[in-house]
Every structure is written in structure tokens, then in C-alpha cells.
Amino acid sequence: MTSSGTTPEERAVGVGPWPGGPDAWPTDARYDPELLAHGDRRNVVDGYRYWTVEAIVADMDARRPPGRALHVAIENWAHDLNIGSVVRTANAFNATGVHVVGRRRWNRRGAMVTDRYLHVHHHATAADLAAWAAEEGLPVIGVDNVPGSVPIEGYALPASCVLLLGQESSGLTPDAVAACRDVVHITQLGSTRSLNAGAAAAIALHTWAAQHVLGADGGGPEGERH
Structure with missing residues (x-):
């Protein structure tokens, strides 16, 4: 004791x-x-x-709802520990796929092995991601507070889409912004310029889930599944 x-x-x-x-x-x-x-x-x-x-x-x-596919992509140009947090968040919302854009290797510590339960893909460039998304019929929606972005509050996220996040320090690259149909930002009320990438991913994914899953056919496996 x-x-x-x-x-x-x-x-x-x-x-x-x-x-x-x-x-x-x-x-x-x-x-x-x-x-x-x-x-x-x-x-x-x-x-x-x-x-x-x-x-x-x-x-x-x-368990993913038919006709709805949520993919999460993040650029990997620098050694960003937040990629693991984004992957962990993608697992929490049962994303259809996670896409690492840029460097193939990324720090997995923050994912806490949740990447084992996801389908993780790699694209060398943002243009490659955009080409893949076009073939799949999936619009790419950026998440960043860049000029021209619109508030995620009130924005109707597509039922099937790719949510693309940038690096913690610099946000989405110009090539990534060019690959997006729209870019949304999370309205902030404080003094800091930007949110932690993992926090931004959590808000964006929950917004999508609130619009397309939660309250419709439920979330995850709460009880024993013997």
C-alpha cells in the first residue's frame, strides 16, 4: 500500500x-x-x-459510417513532435486514414502507439496528396489561420474530406494552401497567434464528428464486445 x-x-x-x-x-x-x-x-x-x-x-x-470518410494529413518538413499528437487525435475520432506529407520519418512518441490502429500513408509533396485526393474524390480542407481562411464555426465540413494541417511553427506551406479547396481557422480569443497543432487537430476533428457522426449513429465501443 x-x-x-x-x-x-x-x-x-x-x-x-x-x-x-x-x-x-x-x-x-x-x-x-x-x-x-x-x-x-x-x-x-x-x-x-x-x-x-x-x-x-x-x-x-x-464501424465507420457509410458514405463518410475522414482523412487527416499533416505536413512533415521539420522535426515536429506534434505529428504524434495529431495521429493520436486521428485515432480518437477513428479517421479513415492518416497522411504524412513530406519526410517519411516522423517522431512517433506522441502517438503513444495509436498509429498501429490506423492506416498511415505517405506523400512526398502536397501536390502528391492533392493528386491522390482528387482520384478519391475527396476535397482537401486546410486548417490554419492564413489570410483568406474562414472560421470553422459555421463552416459545413464535407462528409468525406481530407483535413490538412501544417507544422507547429510555420503552419501550412504555400504549396499546401494551393492544394486546398478551402482553408478554415479556429477563432481564438486570447493573445497567442496560433494553437498547438495537436489542439487544432482535436478541435477540427471534433467539429467534423459533431456534424456527421455524433448524435447520428454514436461514437465508439463503450462496453464489452465479447
Whole structure:
């Protein structure tokens, strides 16, 4: 018992081994025997406890509303730790795909392994992303407070689109702005010029979800999915 009155087990993230031992294990192929035996300490919702990564990815793919595809793209020209935060946010809103534009390598620490549950793509340039989006019939919507941008409040985000974010320090490059059908900004009330890229992504993705998913057919797997 610690001075806070809790044991290390009580403070541990996730769950321990499946109660009852191997004879009580579920036989569903979605469950990972290693996790059943040793516990599941991953940062996943309760409904995905003990599931394999492949099973979680397949279920997330199946749960996306038909006719709505949210893709998230971020430029990667500098060593920006916020890319991981954007990826983690994309996972939280079950984005159809995440697209890294520019350098292929990015710092994954901020993603906290959530990229394992997403479809991550790479495009060498913003023009390459725009060409891919055009082939898929997806408009590219930039998120930045550049001249000519419009407030995201009141803007009708397309049901299927690519939300494109820039680097933390410099925002969207001119090439990225040129690839966008529209650019939206998040109205701020304080003194700072811009929001953290991870925070901006969270607001933009939640705005899309509020318009197209939340209140319509629900969010994620809240309960056990045995």
C-alpha cells in the first residue's frame, strides 16, 4: 500500500490476466492468448481489452459510417513532435486514414502507439496528396489561420474530406494552401497567434464528428464486445 492509499496493481493501466485461467478464456479468434494470459495494459477502450491489434483495426474499419470518410494529413518538413499528437487525435475520432506529407520519418512518441490502429500513408509533396485526393474524390480542407481562411464555426465540413494541417511553427506551406479547396481557422480569443497543432487537430476533428457522426449513429465501443 502506498502513501496515497492505493496499491501498484490498483494504479496500473488496463487489466490483468483474464480471471479463471486458460479454462475460462473466450474462444473468439479476436482475443490474443498472450494478453489473456498476462493482462492488457494498452491504452484502449474497455470494449477492446484482450483483442489483437488486427481485430481492433478490422472492427474500427467496420464501424465507420457509410458514405463518410475522414482523412487527416499533416505536413512533415521539420522535426515536429506534434505529428504524434495529431495521429493520436486521428485515432480518437477513428479517421479513415492518416497522411504524412513530406519526410517519411516522423517522431512517433506522441502517438503513444495509436498509429498501429490506423492506416498511415505517405506523400512526398502536397501536390502528391492533392493528386491522390482528387482520384478519391475527396476535397482537401486546410486548417490554419492564413489570410483568406474562414472560421470553422459555421463552416459545413464535407462528409468525406481530407483535413490538412501544417507544422507547429510555420503552419501550412504555400504549396499546401494551393492544394486546398478551402482553408478554415479556429477563432481564438486570447493573445497567442496560433494553437498547438495537436489542439487544432482535436478541435477540427471534433467539429467534423459533431456534424456527421455524433448524435447520428454514436461514437465508439463503450462496453464489452465479447
